[in-house]
Amino acid sequence: MTDLSGRVALVTGGTRGIGLATARALAEVGATVVLTGRDESRAKEAAATAGAAAGLVLDVTDAKAVATLVRGVAKEHGKLDIVVANAGIMVDALLGMIKEDLVDTTLSTNVAGTLHTVQAAARAMMRKKTGSIVVLASVVGEYGSAGQTVYAASKAAVANIARSAAKELGRSGIRVNAVAPGVIDTDLTSGLSEEAKAENAGRTPLGRLGTAEDVAKVIRFLVSDEASFVTGQVLGVDGGLVL
Numbered sequence: 001m002t003d004l005s006g007r008v009a010l011v012t013g014g015t016r017g018i019g020l021a022t023a024r025a026l027a028e029v030g031a032t033v034v035l036t037g038r039d040e041s042r043a044k045e046a047a048a049t050a051g052a053a054a055g056l057v058l059d060v061t062d063a064k065a066v067a068t069l070v071r072g073v074a075k076e077h078g079k080l081d082i083v084v085a086n087a088g089i090m091v092d093a094l095l096g097m098i099k100e101d102l103v104d105t106t107l108s109t110n111v112a113g114t115l116h117t118v119q120a121a122a123r124a125m126m127r128k129k130t131g132s133i134v135v136l137a138s139v140v141g142e143y144g145s146a147g148q149t150v151y152a153a154s155k156a157a158v159a160n161i162a163r164s165a166a167k168e169l170g171r172s173g174i175r176v177n178a179v180a181p182g183v184i185d186t187d188l189t190s191g192l193s194e195e196a197k198a199e200n201a202g203r204t205p206l207g208r209l210g211t212a213e214d215v216a217k218v219i220r221f222l223v224s225d226e227a228s229f230v231t232g233q234v235l236g237v238d239g240g241l242v243l
């Protein structure tokens, strides 16, 4: 059984979906968890639900705010062992319909937001020469998806943030990995019609959509000592969808 007693963890975008399930999964095995969201009451409520120590306000597009929050968490708890850069958005648009603000919002949240978080996490972990970071990529970042060019591009970038940061930070004892979920039943995919969900489940060898808990358990494995020699990997959590 994974034991994270004594570890301090930060999960961005922890108010619902995969982030909330991850915060809960880490707290369940003893980690002191801080989660974040853009709204104070939602973040506090989620922290209470997940058994987290705190729910703080953070917009990951704001590099200064990310740096300040990460530094603050590390200072308050004396260290920072685990960071899950989970906050992300998905807005579908066919090529001809892509507007500039969709590009800006998606890239500033998914790419720059993840980068800010990994950067701040690395700074906080560097002194102790240990730590584990997980970022949220996607199967569509690896294989593409019609109607999701911007989102797919952003998630390909996220996968390469993990690979590059792993190369750079390995000597400092910091591991960086990504998970690449398939179609997971959360608010993010709530816009899919029942037909589209059934079609996705039908194409998945395991015959169903994923749950937030399916992804959270894999993230928990990656941040734990069970994965002590794993870094720079992009691990599919997709029921075999991409096979």
Ligand code: NDP
Pocket (backbone or CB within 6 Å): 012, 013, 014, 015, 016, 017, 018, 019, 036, 037, 038, 039, 042, 058, 059, 060, 061, 086, 087, 088, 089, 090, 109, 113, 136, 137, 138, 139, 180, 181, 182, 183, 184, 185, 186, 187, 188, 189
């Ligand atoms: P949800 O929409 O359920 O949750 C998204 C979370 O991100 C919320 O907690 C939200 O917080 C937070 N968030 C969004 N924008 C920002 C921002 N600018 N700053 C800070 N927090 C923000 O999504 P999922 O749980 O489904 O997805 C989580 C991650 O997993 C995302 O990166 C997503 O791309 C990825 N993923 C999801 C898949 C799926 O099928 N669901 C598949 C592949 C990858 P709040 O709104 O409260 O501020």
